[in-house]
Amino acid sequence: MFSIFPGVLHGYPESHPPFPAGKPVPYPALQADLVIDYGAGAPFEEGPIRISNIPYWGKKKGRVTEVRVKGRRIFDTHTAHPDLFFISLGGRVFYTDLTGDGLKDILIYTWLGGNGLGAYDEMADLLIAQADGRFDHVTFMAFAGGPEDFIDVNHDGRYEMLWAQFHIFKGEHSYWVYRVVEIDDHGLQLNDQLLPGFPKIIWFTKKPNDKPTQRLTTAEREDLIRQSTAAWQGENSQ
Numbered sequence: 001m002f003s004i005f006p007g008v009l010h011g012y013p014e015s016h017p018p019f020p021a022g023k024p025v026p027y028p029a030l031q032a033d034l035v036i037d038y039g040a041g042a043p044f045e046e047g048p049i050r051i052s053n054i055p056y057w058g059k060k061k062g063r064v065t066e067v068r069v070k071g072r073r074i075f076d077t078h079t080a081h082p083d084l085f086f087i088s089l090g091g092r093v094f095y096t097d098l099t100g101d102g103l104k105d106i107l108i109y110t111w112l113g114g115n116g117l118g119a120y121d122e123m124a125d126l127l128i129a130q131a132d133g134r135f136d137h138v139t140f141m142a143f144a145g146g147p148e149d150f151i152d153v154n155h156d157g158r159y160e161m162l163w164a165q166f167h168i169f170k171g172e173h174s175y176w177v178y179r180v181v182e183i184d185d186h187g188l189q190l191n192d193q194l195l196p197g198f199p200k201i202i203w204f205t206k207k208p209n210d211k212p213t214q215r216l217t218t219a220e221r222e223d224l225i226r227q228s229t230a231a232w233q234g235e236n237s238q
């Protein structure tokens, strides 16, 4: 899990979690193998799949995560995000079945730098395995993303993602906004109805807090959720 303080790397904010703090999350949690870790150079291979981190050519900074299937490059982070790559310091890759079809998917987090909280903004690329051996690619922004963000909220063997976002609202107070994202065979979509109590909005305080805020009026809450939805639609390609 993640804390807003430097040193711990991933997951939703441990200090402001969307579930009661200090207790197990009450839903099946994703088990995911970390097969590439930031600067690590060793490639991962399984069957026809090869995943590697290689230095960003022409620059001293940054690494490219590359995925090949039967030797053919099907994805690399530099081509997928050329405008962002000058600030990237590489990524982490998890190899796991998110959709419950028995085929392992590839989840790539590329670090884009802190956001002022001493925290981590990341570009996430999800390659969803298809029965014919291809992968469908979707992109989303993650705040300190990691496997902890994935739980099976409706116990159907297919994981959902808790999407965490940090909003400064009306220039006064800051809030964590948690949304539920459904993962189907080809992409991602917001579906808060899957989990009672979501969207969940938690006031950012200096001390840990897991309680949904009571500070917002209904109109303010709806406004904040609209901003969150716009951010999801603006930052994600499918």
Ligand SMILES: [Ca+2]
Binding pocket: 151, 152, 153, 154, 155, 156, 157, 158, 159, 160
């Ligand atoms: Ca599910």
